[in-house]
Amino acid sequence: MSAVSAAPDRTDTRAGTARALLSVNNIEVIYDHVILVLKGVSLKVPEGGIVALLGANGAGKSTTLKAISGLLRTERGDVTKGAIEFRGEPIHRRNPNEVVRHGIVQVMEGRHVFEHLTVEENLLTGAYTQGGARTKPDLEMVYGYFPRLKDRRGFRAGYVSGGEQQMLAIGRALMAHPRLMLLDEPSMGLAPMLVQEIFEIVARLNREENVAVLLAEQNATMALRFAQHGYVMENGRIVLDGDATTIADNEDIKEFYLGLTGVGQRKSYRDVKHYKRRKRWLS
Amino acid sequence: MSLLYAVFVAPFVDMATAPAFFVEVLLGGVFAGLMYSLVALGFVLIFKASGVFNFAQGVMVLFAALTLVGLMERGAPVPVALVLTVAVMVALAFAIERLVLRPLVNQEHIILFMATIGLNFFLEGFGEMLWGANVKRLDIGVPDESFQVAGVLVNKLELSAAITAALLVAVLAVFFQRTRIGRALRAVADDHEAALSIGIPLKTIWVIVWAVAGIVAIAAGVMWGAKSGVQFSLSLLALKALPVLILGGFESVPGAILGGLIIGVGEKLGEVYWGPLVGGAIENWFAYVLALAFLLFRPQGLFGEKIIERV
Ligand SMILES: Nc1ncnc2c1ncn2[C@@H]1O[C@H](COP(=O)(O)OP(=O)(O)O)[C@@H](O)[C@H]1O
Ligand SMILES: [Mg+2]
Numbered sequence: 001m002s003a004v005s006a007a008p009d010r011t012d013t014r015a016g017t018a019r020a021l022l023s024v025n026n027i028e029v030i031y032d033h034v035i036l037v038l039k040g041v042s043l044k045v046p047e048g049g050i051v052a053l054l055g056a057n058g059a060g061k062s063t064t065l066k067a068i069s070g071l072l073r074t075e076r077g078d079v080t081k082g083a084i085e086f087r088g089e090p091i092h093r094r095n096p097n098e099v100v101r102h103g104i105v106q107v108m109e110g111r112h113v114f115e116h117l118t119v120e121e122n123l124l125t126g127a128y129t130q131g132g133a134r135t136k137p138d139l140e141m142v143y144g145y146f147p148r149l150k151d152r153r154g155f156r157a158g159y160v161s162g163g164e165q166q167m168l169a170i171g172r173a174l175m176a177h178p179r180l181m182l183l184d185e186p187s188m189g190l191a192p193m194l195v196q197e198i199f200e201i202v203a204r205l206n207r208e209e210n211v212a213v214l215l216a217e218q219n220a221t222m223a224l225r226f227a228q229h230g231y232v233m234e235n236g237r238i239v240l241d242g243d244a245t246t247i248a249d250n251e252d253i254k255e256f257y258l259g260l261t262g263v264g265q266r267k268s269y270r271d272v273k274h275y276k277r278r279k280r281w282l283s
Numbered sequence: 284m285s286l287l288y289a290v291f292v293a294p295f296v297d298m299a300t301a302p303a304f305f306v307e308v309l310l311g312g313v314f315a316g317l318m319y320s321l322v323a324l325g326f327v328l329i330f331k332a333s334g335v336f337n338f339a340q341g342v343m344v345l346f347a348a349l350t351l352v353g354l355m356e357r358g359a360p361v362p363v364a365l366v367l368t369v370a371v372m373v374a375l376a377f378a379i380e381r382l383v384l385r386p387l388v389n390q391e392h393i394i395l396f397m398a399t400i401g402l403n404f405f406l407e408g409f410g411e412m413l414w415g416a417n418v419k420r421l422d423i424g425v426p427d428e429s430f431q432v433a434g435v436l437v438n439k440l441e442l443s444a445a446i447t448a449a450l451l452v453a454v455l456a457v458f459f460q461r462t463r464i465g466r467a468l469r470a471v472a473d474d475h476e477a478a479l480s481i482g483i484p485l486k487t488i489w490v491i492v493w494a495v496a497g498i499v500a501i502a503a504g505v506m507w508g509a510k511s512g513v514q515f516s517l518s519l520l521a522l523k524a525l526p527v528l529i530l531g532g533f534e535s536v537p538g539a540i541l542g543g544l545i546i547g548v549g550e551k552l553g554e555v556y557w558g559p560l561v562g563g564a565i566e567n568w569f570a571y572v573l574a575l576a577f578l579l580f581r582p583q584g585l586f587g588e589k590i591i592e593r594v
Contacts, residue, residue, distance in 0.1 A: 071476065097483065114478075
């Protein structure tokens with residue numbers, strides 16, 4: 001893979017060696033028929049890869065993930081231009097449940113566990129598209145990755161800790177046997193230690209279960225540590241992309257787009273203006 | 284002094300001195316209460332899964348009963364007519380999802396509510412058009428007569444209705460707790476976007492809840508119809524379901540059942556033991572006064588689902 005490339009032809013250059021599992025080609029997304037949010041977003045996720053989608057709050061990361069998973073339509077959003085292909089098949093006209101059956105599951109921002117169901121029942125609902133086959137071994141597989149969930153299996157999901165809820169949301173998605181997991185801000189509101197723990201499990205899942213991951217994060221430092229490739233979004237566009245290490249090492253990128261400097265301090269006037277939203281990046 | 288005695292002492296003395304009669308009144312209350320519970324249950328199922336307050340639930344009871352009687356009048360034996368009625372209610376669920384819910388998805392709740400008002404009038408008219416508007420006798424083969432157990436008169440029809448209702452509730456409970464579809468229904472009720480995100484198809488779920496609500500309506504319609512004839516007033520059962528919902532909480536299945544029983548038993552006991560004091564008709568207003576009291580002092584209802592807030 002090449003280093004950071006300038007805007008226009010970046011998507012072509014970086015596809016590189018691995019075959020693209022997912023490719024998002026120049027999509028435009030409009031909410032409520034008038035609000036233009038994504039203005040030509042393109043990205044690729046290779047088979048078995050971890051790709052980070054970075055950017056400030058409101059950049060369009062969640063919208064991109066929802067366009068892929070089909071959840072956009074429940075929020076009156078629509079992909080009006082471009083195409084999304086998964087294993088070479090167009091999926092941007094599909095319902096969320098068809099997308100899940102194709103092998104893509106989104107873990108939504110804010111976790112969204114079923115609060116009145118127990119932890120185990122939450123996991124079982126994740127197997128809905130599997131029609132009830134192989135649920136026992138699948139449960140054990142999830143408990144293997146998240147032993148804490150096993151301890152909490154009989155608890156109502158609304159009463160377990162934030163970290164456990166995040167694990168549950170990931171475990172629930174895993175029950176659907178995804179080839180690609182869309183993870184939206186798994187670090188949100190969690191202590192750095194816990195974030196580290198969860199990301200390590202995700203990396204193991206990626207290796208051992210061959211689940212590719214598209215990871216939307218404001219916590220760029222952490223995300224780039226686990227991803228091979230990164231895209232940076234700003235204002236509904238992808239403004240650059242490159243190898244994770246290259247992005248992580250490039251002081252200019254960190255300063256201008258990710259609000260980080262080498263030592264993790266805020267600098268320019270924009271950071272002061274957006275103090276609140278930037279603060280979380282540094283955690 | 285004598286008024287206090289008449290209100291607080293005399294009725295209980297009456298109960299104690301004629302225990303068999305008291306039990307009979309109680310059973311009558313349980314029977315009526317179960318009918319209210321069944322109608323309220325239909326409301327709760329639909330409300331939980333789709334957030335729609337289904338104004339037409341009462342008319343669904345009438346429609347189901349009319350369909351059953353109509354089929355029987357045309358010579359279908361009871362079991363065949365029942366199966367066909369179930370099929371009609373399931374077909375109705377599909378039609379409602381396709382023609383009412385799907386076009387209105389993502390609309391305000393009030394719009395969906397108004398759509399169910401439309402549905403109410405449509406079903407009322409459609410039912411009468413198909414099966415006629417006159418009062419019909421519904422004979423399901425269980426005689427409306429009583430037998431004695433330990434000095435208590437028990438009505439066979441009411442007893443079999445109570446058993447059927449209890450079985451239905453038990454089956455529903457198992458369905459919700461233990462099956463894949465039942466879990467999916469509860470998941471949708473909790474967080475429908477999350478349910479979508481793991482591949483639960485909302486449209487299918489809506490068809491299923493409306494079909495289940497339709498089947499519950501059949502049960503209520505058959506029992507009430509067998510007791511007092513199939514007629515327009517059946518749809519007024521829904522008016523009693525509203526106080527039941529206020530008592531039980533709009534999202535609670537156990538609440539709907541217990542709320543119905545409390546109102547059924549309460550109004551029967553009130554009517555028989557306290558009725559003479561106020562010249563009767565307690566049965567007509569008891570439910571609403573009780574509901575009002577609940578609105579004032581416990582608006583979330585008996586079992587109103589607690590909103591989980593983690594600290
Ligand atoms: N349902 C919606 N309707 C209208 N605008 C929306 C909706 N969801 C998000 N937006 C807007 O789209 C932009 C991108 O939001 P989002 O994709 O959530 O960004 P991010 O996940 O990067 O924080 C924001 O300006 C936001 O206000
Ligand atoms: Mg977001």
